[in-house]
Amino acid sequence: MKLILNEINIRETQFSEKTRIDNGILFINKEELKNILREDRRLRDVDIELARPGEKIRILQVVDAVEPRVKLDESNSYFPGLLSKVETAGQGVTIVLKGVAVILSEYIEEPEFPRDPNGEIIDMSGPGAELSIYGKTQNIVLLPYPANGVTRDEYKISAKIATLKTAVYLAQKAKNQKPDKIETYELELTPSKDMNHLPKIAYVFSILSTQHGIIPKDPILYGENITKIVPTILHPNEILDGALVSQYRAWGMETYLIQNHPIIKELYQRHGKELLFSGVILTVIFENDKENERSALMISNLAKLILGVKGLVLTKSGGGAPELIIAKIAKRCEEVGIKTAIAISHIPADIKDFEFGGITLFNFEEVDAIVSMGTPWEKITLPSMERVIGKSFNLSCEPPIGGEIHRMVRWIRGAQDQIGYTKLVVSQY
Amino acid sequence: MEERPLMVIHYLNQFFGGIGGEDKASIKPQIKEGPVGPGKAIEQIFGGRGKVVATVISGDNYFVENQQKAIEEIINLIIPFKPQALLAGPAFHAGRYGIACGAICQAVQKQLNIPAVTGMYKENPGVDLYRRDVYIIESEESIRGMLDTLSKMVKLLLKLSEKQKPGKPSEDGYFPRGLLLNDFSDKTAAQRVVSMLLAKIKGEPFQSEVPRPRYDHVDRAPGIKDLSQAIIALVTDGGLVPKGNPDSIEAERATRFGAYNIKGMDYLKSDDFEVTHGGYTPVYILQDPNRLVPVDVMRQLEKEGKIKKLHEKFYSTAGCASIVENVRKMGQTIAKELKAEGVSGVILTST
Numbered sequence: 001m002k003l004i005l006n007e008i009n010i011r012e013t014q015f016s017e018k019t020r021i022d023n024g025i026l027f028i029n030k031e032e033l034k035n036i037l038r039e040d041r042r043l044r045d046v047d048i049e050l051a052r053p054g055e056k057i058r059i060l061q062v063v064d065a066v067e068p069r070v071k072l073d074e075s076n077s078y079f080p081g082l083l084s085k086v087e088t089a090g091q092g093v094t095i096v097l098k099g100v101a102v103i104l105s106e107y108i109e110e111p112e113f114p115r116d117p118n119g120e121i122i123d124m125s126g127p128g129a130e131l132s133i134y135g136k137t138q139n140i141v142l143l144p145y146p147a148n149g150v151t152r153d154e155y156k157i158s159a160k161i162a163t164l165k166t167a168v169y170l171a172q173k174a175k176n177q178k179p180d181k182i183e184t185y186e187l188e189l190t191p192s193k194d195m196n197h198l199p200k201i202a203y204v205f206s207i208l209s210t211q212h213g214i215i216p217k218d219p220i221l222y223g224e225n226i227t228k229i230v231p232t233i234l235h236p237n238e239i240l241d242g243a244l245v246s247q248y249r250a251w252g253m254e255t256y257l258i259q260n261h262p263i264i265k266e267l268y269q270r271h272g273k274e275l276l277f278s279g280v281i282l283t284v285i286f287e288n289d290k291e292n293e294r295s296a297l298m299i300s301n302l303a304k305l306i307l308g309v310k311g312l313v314l315t316k317s318g319g320g321a322p323e324l325i326i327a328k329i330a331k332r333c334e335e336v337g338i339k340t341a342i343a344i345s346h347i348p349a350d351i352k353d354f355e356f357g358g359i360t361l362f363n364f365e366e367v368d369a370i371v372s373m374g375t376p377w378e379k380i381t382l383p384s385m386e387r388v389i390g391k392s393f394n395l396s397c398e399p400p401i402g403g404e405i406h407r408m409v410r411w412i413r414g415a416q417d418q419i420g421y422t423k424l425v426v427s428q429y
Numbered sequence: 430m431e432e433r434p435l436m437v438i439h440y441l442n443q444f445f446g447g448i449g450g451e452d453k454a455s456i457k458p459q460i461k462e463g464p465v466g467p468g469k470a471i472e473q474i475f476g477g478r479g480k481v482v483a484t485v486i487s488g489d490n491y492f493v494e495n496q497q498k499a500i501e502e503i504i505n506l507i508i509p510f511k512p513q514a515l516l517a518g519p520a521f522h523a524g525r526y527g528i529a530c531g532a533i534c535q536a537v538q539k540q541l542n543i544p545a546v547t548g549m550y551k552e553n554p555g556v557d558l559y560r561r562d563v564y565i566i567e568s569e570e571s572i573r574g575m576l577d578t579l580s581k582m583v584k585l586l587l588k589l590s591e592k593q594k595p596g597k598p599s600e601d602g603y604f605p606r607g608l609l610l611n612d613f614s615d616k617t618a619a620q621r622v623v624s625m626l627l628a629k630i631k632g633e634p635f636q637s638e639v640p641r642p643r644y645d646h647v648d649r650a651p652g653i654k655d656l657s658q659a660i661i662a663l664v665t666d667g668g669l670v671p672k673g674n675p676d677s678i679e680a681e682r683a684t685r686f687g688a689y690n691i692k693g694m695d696y697l698k699s700d701d702f703e704v705t706h707g708g709y710t711p712v713y714i715l716q717d718p719n720r721l722v723p724v725d726v727m728r729q730l731e732k733e734g735k736i737k738k739l740h741e742k743f744y745s746t747a748g749c750a751s752i753v754e755n756v757r758k759m760g761q762t763i764a765k766e767l768k769a770e771g772v773s774g775v776i777l778t779s780t
Binding site: 112113114115199201211212213263265266267270274275287310311312319320321339340341342343344346347359360363365368370371372373374377378409419420421422423424425426427428429 | 595597598605606608609610611612613614615616617618619620621622623625626627629630631635637638639640641642644680682704705706707708709710711712749750
């Protein structure tokens, strides 16, 4: 299976009477796009704003970011099963607009559980922009509003779909553009003789956590929900080419990052040289012991009996409890002779007690190869902005969100992630 | 870069200040212009970048017996010198001196907003008391380490006064302060985790970026011989609180707990409660709070005589990304209160 990504670099975005790409500039007909998105009657209206790197703009309630892409085939679409027919993702040619992100800023009146009233934010200039992936992309911000009588879950799904539709709509205009860069992704099923000595490695990808409740119809894998899925195996190209989108409002795992999955790309880079990339085991983090134990068992079986790997890289989804669950999965795999390495960010970050303290929730001897992806609790000072896009659900919050604020890294979208993009490492001071 | 030398106050005890030994440990704070004793070495180490404009000396006993007053007096003595920074000690293994050094550094940081550094041996009680708030250079036990300790103190003080980020504790020589901060690696986590895995597979040495935690060991209390004579209390970390969250218990990293009256209640009514906890979806608990704090079942057991009594209060906090020290303190406080009220057993519920 061979995937070819034709990348077109976009250096600027503007509203215009015709949506097109010209000389690296993406022009967007706002009304045309709005009309397409308003076809979904679950939405009353959709505001569309542009936020470019360097502008003094702060975007609130950021739920997801998506990279504009489209297949160069007769479907003229993307995200199979979701927006187009169910077809295998990961083969043929895909057009990618590089340097652009469609940002979903959700409309929210009341949170489901206590959390920051402004949600995850993006700054387009200053230290917040330097820290975040999306402070450097040309952002097309969607602000969808629910129609009367629509439930919260229905709104979320329609907002998500609007974001994905926008991503396809924009990429479609690049079909006749000459690519600035071509990336090819191809893995041989049976490695050549001279690669036989290389260790087989697979990646355990937790795509979803159920700890904060689930949206029953949230489309995630080939357009369908997967909250009851048992661990399964995917070809890495499927993940790089739209088979998966993120769980609604997943922390540190925007669709944009999944499309550019850092660990998958890294394993691809080293394939045939230092390792044999043997596949991706997709799993879900449950909120109950039984299903998590079953997952751990099945993952170790898939890894050992089906894929026959020597080592696994693992990442989690969600917050603190999933950290323990992914460690238990790793422990299970170590027990059958598979070496594991985990990359995690530190939800339980507590070393104030010098004698007893820890920055992980687990303590297993075998689970000893751990890469840090930074602590989410560190605060940075963000300067005041000229414009705020999106609405806080606590309008009387002090200090005002558009002014100078001290914000935890955890509440800056794109400053940290759960799948290996970040360069943040935690250190004890 | 500052051309003018940094104006530094040096704090010393009666011994290093050249006034006397134990017999002079009760002297009140006094100030002398310029460096005294080890302060002269400090100026040499500064080499022009800093100047000890004055030395404040206090008796160790006077300080620890009158801490508040002594701090006030010392601050008042040093203000006229317009200090930009302070160095204290080093105190090595001298306990009262270490406490004084830590306290004075903490005070000038807070009240005068200037950087301060001190130095102590690791077993000095001042270390545990002040390391979180004050940069304490680790010194040897004996004063033979004076010059080495002083130069580390000066180096760190210069960094702080230039508003540079200090290096890691092992780099700059100070006791870790219990802070967890982010650094930047030159490689992505993806690169690092694949490299680490390959090293592990090959049996090569690798350095995990995250150490394993160390746990406190708590001995179990002896079992209750006769449950029918016992008062049992319910304690939860699921964040169940009366509507309005009257004790403002935080949903993450909580520092507070509450005790809520359930006298005469056969069960908890869902209308009366809400959940403050950022780590799980509270839908099922809001439908029926007894799922988390099982007053209904306990009341039944009480009626059947299986337990003597359900304690008339339940305790609650949010166990979401909690700081160990905070929850330990809460646990100790709750245990004390429960014991005083004759409770002999606790059922802890979590989510």
